Amino acid sequence: MAQTVDELLDLLATDVLLAAPALLGWELVRGSRRSRIVETEAYTQDDPACHAFRGMTKRNAVLFGDPGFAYVYFTYGNHWMLNIAGHEHGVAAAVLFRAAEPLEGIDEMRSYRNVPKDSELLNGPGKLAQAYGITGADNGLWLLGEPESSDQLRLVPGTPVRQVVTGPRIGISLGTELPWRYMDADRLQWVSRPRPKVQQ
DNA sequence: ACATCGATCTACT
DNA sequence: GTAGATCGATGTA
Numbered sequence: 001m002a003q004t005v006d007e008l009l010d011l012l013a014t015d016v017l018l019a020a021p022a023l024l025g026w027e028l029v030r031g032s033r034r035s036r037i038v039e040t041e042a043y044t045q046d047d048p049a050c051h052a053f054r055g056m057t058k059r060n061a062v063l064f065g066d067p068g069f070a071y072v073y074f075t076y077g078n079h080w081m082l083n084i085a086g087h088e089h090g091v092a093a094a095v096l097f098r099a100a101e102p103l104e105g106i107d108e109m110r111s112y113r114n115v116p117k118d119s120e121l122l123n124g125p126g127k128l129a130q131a132y133g134i135t136g137a138d139n140g141l142w143l144l145g146e147p148e149s150s151d152q153l154r155l156v157p158g159t160p161v162r163q164v165v166t167g168p169r170i171g172i173s174l175g176t177e178l179p180w181r182y183m184d185a186d187r188l189q190w191v192s193r194p195r196p197k198v199q200q
Numbered sequence: 201a202c203a204t205c206g207a208t209c210t211a212c213t
Numbered sequence: 214g215t216a217g218a219t220c221g222a223t224g225t226a
Binding site for chain 3: 020049054057058061073074075076078079136
Binding site for chain 1: 205206207208209210
């Protein structure tokens with residue numbers, strides 16, 4: 001895992017395949033809400049499943065900018081997805097945040113998502129965005145600096161991950177399935193479906 | 201202008 | 214395990 005913002009930015013600029021696993025263990029903070037990232041996926045421009053595969057559009061423009069900015073988009077008529085942009089200016093890449101373990105501000109998360117179990121609060125990219133109130137208004141936001149307001153979404157370093165599990169990405173209908181899904185091996189109870197076999 | 205499709209979730213069987 | 218909701222972005226005309 002990357003330990004500092006500089007380290008993470010370096011990995012994001014170099015290769016999202018390195019940055020995606022390095023983001024596991026980082027914490028997503030907004031106001032009183034805090035959670036630990038347990039699942040990510042990587043997307044690169046040369047991959048048909050990536051939104052930037054067919055070049056820049058109004059929607060995906062953030063991906064072509066500098067690394068470290070939020071790429072938020074809407075899909076399936078219901079769901080917002082949170083990504084962080086990678087690679088140098090002019091080259092698109094992204095890491096999708098798929099699941100997290102709630103740590104603080106759980107009551108506030110519940111006010112956006114009324115589910116019985118904590119493990120259902122953030123175990124999917126659409127759920128995570130809903131619990132944090134993430135919308136298109138957050139697209140293009142800088143995620144790695146001092147927030148301008150306490151309610152601004154941001155990423156901060158957390159405690160390191162012991163072991164990373166990989167698997168094929170989820171919900172991809174274009175191109176080849178690639179093992180670019182990364183999970184915290186010690187926290188598989190918090191990841192989205194389908195959950196990989198629990199291993200010791 | 202219009203038709204198509206999704207980096208998903210929920211509810212129901 | 215799976216069908217259906219739901220709507221913005223995109224491609225085609």
